[in-house]
Amino acid sequence: MKKGKVYFQNNTVSLIILIISIILTLFYYMYFNTTNMNFEAEFSYNLLTVNTVFAGFLYTMLGNMVEFSTRPKIREKDKAGYIDKYFSPIYFGLFFFVISVSIEMLILFFNLDWYLSFLLFISRACSFVGVLYFITSSYMLRRMINQVRK
Secondary structure, X not given: OHXXXXXXXXXXXXXXXXXXXXXXXXXXXXHOOOOOOOOOHHHHHHHHHHHHHHHHHHHHHHHHHHHHOOOHHHHHHHHOOOOHHHHHHHHHXXXXXXXHHHHHHHHHHOOOOOOHHHHHHXXXXXXXXXXXXXXXXXXXXXXXXXXXXX
């Protein structure tokens, strides 16, 4: 149990963003009419492009973080569990972008129209949350670069 507690303490920022985004998404879905979301192919193609670009940047950040973690001083911090907070926003962001890209691909390329307005809402919500994690990941990467430079 102690290991789980440490994991949550080391990833506080990621978990706070996740909880806030879930609450905001549920609030928006419950109190605003999302059943009338219009499908616009051009908007969906643009969203698909933006999501894949952000996911690509997150993969690049992940590569940088892996390279940084090979350095001896960073490796020591990683063994102690202090580096998880730098990786987790990247993982969460990638997860949400992959979900959004998958839904957009199903809608655009396979003409999936089953609960179309709900799928559009989930895709856009995942994209929004992914951008939040991208911003957090950029900040955390900057902090890691500052540590490596010292």
